[in-house]
Amino acid sequence: MKFVQTNRAPSAIGPYSQAVIANGMVFTSGQIALTPEGVMLESDIVIQTKQVLQNLQAVLEEAGASMDSVIKTTIFLASMDDFAAVNEIYAEAFGSHKPSRSTVAVKTLPKNALVEIDAIALQK
Numbered sequence: 441m442k443f444v445q446t447n448r449a450p451s452a453i454g455p456y457s458q459a460v461i462a463n464g465m466v467f468t469s470g471q472i473a474l475t476p477e478g479v480m481l482e483s484d485i486v487i488q489t490k491q492v493l494q495n496l497q498a499v500l501e502e503a504g505a506s507m508d509s510v511i512k513t514t515i516f517l518a519s520m521d522d523f524a525a526v527n528e529i530y531a532e533a534f535g536s537h538k539p540s541r542s543t544v545a546v547k548t549l550p551k552n553a554l555v556e557i558d559a560i561a562l563q564k
Contacts, residue, residue, distance in 0.1 A: 448498035450474035453550060458499045466503040466561040470516065471495040472553035480551050485522040486529060488554050493533040496557055505561040508537050515543040516556040526555055 444459035444466070445451075452458060452469065459468040473481040473488035474495070481487050497507055515526060523543065539559070549556050 444499060444503045446498055446502035448476055448502065449495040450476055450478050459503050461503055461563065464563050466500060466505045466509075466559075466563060468496060468499050468503075468559045468561075470514075470556040470558040471499065472550055472556045474551070480553070483552075483554060485525050485554050489526050489529040492555055492557050493529065496559055497533075500559065500561055503561070504563040506564065507534055509564055510534070510537070510539040510559045510561040512560040513539055513541045514558050515541065516546050516549060517543065518546065518549055518552075518554045520545045522554060530557075 442461040443457040444461060446458065449458060449471065453474075456469050459466050471492045473491040475481065475491065476498070481491050500506055500510070515530070517523065517526065
């Protein structure tokens with residue numbers, strides 16, 4: 441098992457790793473709309489989702505994976521009213537690659553984020 445850390449995404453805000461590599465698979469921790477410097481972005485679902493996906497991409501790349509090697513994601517939303525907006529940005533980020541996915545509404549997210557996304561991917 442190998443633990444992943446990149447400065448291109450925010451550091452973990454708790455006792456966990458940005459990702460773990462095991463047997464050629466990458467398991468990312470959930471990413472929220474923190475910048476790599478640790479600044480939480482404003483409460484706008486579009487801005488937050490774009491930052492979350494940038495963070496996810498940076499962690500995947502550090503782990504030797506990519507958005508195209510993702511096999512499963514989980515999206516956590518503070519409000520299902522944001523589903524369509526998140527879905528549009530998510531589709532742009534993944535293009536024709538369509539990993540399996542779950543989307544769940546939750547009561548609250550860390551730092552009152554509007555969206556959090558984690559992924560499972562294969563190393564290239």
